[in-house]
């Protein structure tokens with residue numbers, strides 16, 4: 001049964017009926033914002049933004065603290081909403097959505113005033129004698145933020161908080177599958193007293209997202225699939241709208257001969273099955289070297305067999321959030337089996353649960369001829385391929401159109417760093433599952449088809465600003481050269497250049 005279906009609409013807006021992946025029961029209806037709604041929202045945002053953008057950063061940061069207090073109070077509501085729409089494990093709803101959001105709010109509330117205050121920058125060489133340079137971090141204006149369904153609260157909260165504290169107004173669009181979790185971001189900010197129009201949440205599907213990209217905002221921050229990211233980039237390219245793209249992945253884990261196999265097996269499981277495998281930096285391919293292949297697989301199988309899947313109470317692995325994804329998982333597994341892969345654990349829908357549940361699965365004898373090792377599967381599947389040695393593991397890991405993140409397991413830290421440097425991905429974790437999105441100090445973003453640009457941290461926050469240089473003449477323009485050009489002044493300039501760039505003292509000065 002489909003998670004959402006179109007229903008008759010009396011007006012011009014598309015209407016969708018949503019079902020919970022846990023029970024498949026209807027959980028609400030969604031009226032998709034039309035192009036006109038998006039335009040009207042943009043107009044409201046344009047009116048609200050100037051006053052918001054002129055507030056000192058530390059005053060804007062106070063709203064992040066306030067929304068954090070509201071979130072602390074309302075964490076159960078956030079968890080319930082996320083659980084109803086996604087069926088993820090409650091511990092994941094807490095850690096990924098609530099805790100990570102609180103952490104991001106605290107992080108940017110504290111640092112934004114420092115990172116966005118105007119700064120003086122020294123100018124090198126002789127020009128520095130005559131000029132002063134001041135850098136102002138000016139808001140871009142109105143930012144469109146589009147997020148997917150796998151982290152419907154945190155991905156929205158994290159980017160919205162950064163764009164807002166940087167002085168922008170925000171139009172935020174969540175996924176059609178998880179609209180209420182994303183809408184909560186707007187509701188919490190409203191409760192925190194954010195001025196009207198500064199953050200508006202647009203409810204809708206891909207059509208609403210496309211209207212937002214076309215609307216003429218000043219930046220698009222897009223998180224989602226490669227296919228949609230490409231479409232978004234094309235429109236942004238045509239309209240010259242700045243854009244950051246955080247896209248899909250097919251992350252590899254390399255397990256070296258000297259790895260701590262218990263830790264590596266534990267990370268293989270959590271890396272592959274967290275968020276029911278619907279994690280952009282999920283471990284989708286594991287290359288275990290020959291020397292430890294058998295014991296490593298045995299440990300993974302033991303742990304996978306102990307995982308509890310469920311819908312209520314205590315459990316480790318939850319639902320697949322969207323039937324569309326379940327179909328992809330089933331297709332990838334079936335194709336892999338047809339080409340010779342073997343299932344050691346799971347490998348089917350969970351027959352005991354009525355919603356969208358696919359059992360935690362361990363597959364071996366996989367190779368790169370199979371879709372499951374090439375395309376994003378986004379399911380609770382641990383795929384392990386034998387590699388003759390670390391060099392082969394590295395070559396296989398890099399044999400992918402994606403490059404979001406990756407992991408390396410070895411007891412030799414220097415070797416871990418060396419392998420990490422050679423992985424063609426956005427970031428790497430050594431001896432742990434991928435956690436970089438939750439570490440804002442680490443710039444986050446994919447290479448190859450996994451994205452364009454990096455988000456989070458100082459760089460990500462400043463990405464929501466225009467870094468504006470203001471160059472001031474110390475002498476009120478009195479020393480300015482210029483017309484009329486004369487042969488004498490040209491010869492003088494040449495002499496000066498010979499001295500300035502040709503002597504050690506002058507090189508030191510510059």
Ligand code: NAD
Pocket residue numbers: 146147148149150151155173174175176204205206207208209210211213223224225226227228229231232246247248249279280281376404446450451
């Ligand atoms: P998706 O691309 O289908 O949709 C993402 C968002 O874009 C949704 O809100 C959707 O309504 C909207 N959208 C759809 N068509 C659009 C269009 N033409 N113009 C503008 N917006 C449009 O992705 P999804 O299936 O919702 O999310 C899963 C994908 O997101 C996976 O590939 C996953 O790896 C990726 N992801 C990446 C990161 C990251 O940080 N790199 C984080 C989470 C998820």
